[in-house]
Amino acid sequence: MSEKNLKEEIAEEEDELLENDVEEDSKELEKKLEEDPSALAPVSDDMLKSYLNKISQFSPLSREEEYELGKRIQDGDEEALNKLILSNLKFVVSIANRYKNSGISMTDLINQGNVGLVEAAKRFDPERGVKFISYAVWWIRQAIIQALAEQSGTVKLPIKQASILYKINEAVEKLTKENGKEPTPYELSQYLDMDTEDIENILRVSRNYLSLEVPIKEGEDKSFIDLLESETGSVEQEIIHGTLTEALSEIVDELSEREAKIIKWRFGMEGEAPKTLEEVGEMLQISRERVRQVESRALAKLRKKAMKRKLSDYLN
Known part of the structure; x- marks a missing residue:
């Protein structure tokens, strides 16, 4: 056998092994999605295409189906929880896609969004009379925002506090422009309709409450705030x-x-x-x-x- 043919044969064997690995990973993901989506395995770059194909097979739910599943989830029905999550995985991808140029891979964005989706599914109250995804969008978005904040080193707070910190930063910038000076915690509390003590605590934990203005990635001008404000x-x-x-x-x-x-x-x-x-x-x-x-x-x-x-x- 010539050296060229040997190299080609080795390359073909390597490709076949890679395809088998990806296929096995895809089957494993499908199994986890069907058995326990609340313990989703991380989506890898190799598995992304297979993952997207798989979740496209899950049909959206009607309001009546969401209500029924929500009631069953409140009663501890794991099967209902899984079905609600599976039926909304596509929506996580659509939200993650909005942040694809943020410095975090699409797969990681989807992973974080799935974390928010699972949390929303566990907390969903069908008696509120709103669509599940209308409620879940907050949890999905905040999970992604938290990941972006931690990746840029700007803030390491619980999801809710990270969201509040962003609001505080926005208020600081606006009030500083209007009044020509940085606002006090009391002035921020009046503007945001929050307790002064809560604002002081969050600012203390975050160390530098203007840190959200630093670039997302070194050498770039786009900041975390710029990214959030571009979401209109x-x-x-x-x-x-x-x-x-x-x-x-x-x-x-x-x-x-x-x-x-x-x-x-x-x-x-x-x-x-x-x-x-x-x-x-x-x-x-x-x-x-x-x-x-x-x-x-x-x-x-x-x-x-x-x-x-x-x-x-x-x-x-």
Whole structure:
């Protein structure tokens, strides 16, 4: 046998071994998906194509099916939990795809999103009257955001605190521009409708509350905040908008006439595109800053009302 033929034969054997390994990994993943999706094996780059093909076979659930599964999950039914997770794995991929240029591989983004999906499935309360994915989008997104934050070394906090820290950073930047100085924890608490002590604790743990402005990757200008702010118009925002419109329409009507108008216009709750502060100000013949103040007050009221109606997960 010539040296060339020998090399070709070795290469063919190596390719065959690799294909067998990938096929075995894919079968193992399929088995785990079917038996226990709450213990999903990490998706590797080699398995990604097979994984995507596999999850495309799971059909979406109707509202009635989600409700039934949710009730069974509350009773400890593992089979119902698995079915709810399996039927929504495709949605995790769609959210992860929004962060594909963030410096983390697509497979890792999917892995993190799956963690959020599993957590949402375990916590889902069908009595709230919202679609499961409208609730799960928060958990999926926060799991991915937490992974991005840890990868960039900006923050190592529990998921909920990482989300709050981002809000604080956003408020710091806005208030600094408006007032020409950095806000105090008390001023932040007034602006965000939070306890001063809670803000101080989160800032203390995070060490540097402007750290979210550092680049995601060394040598790049894009920061963690830039990444989050670029998410407007994404799939999850559309779902969040639809959920809030449905779930909050009643409590919005309990606001004053001006507050209700501002909230509906600002969030496009009447079927129109959301309006800017300037546009709302012109319509009501008040200043942009006055619109912001009324909106902030109205949102604070909505949060309190939402707490009573078990909608706080969607507003926080």
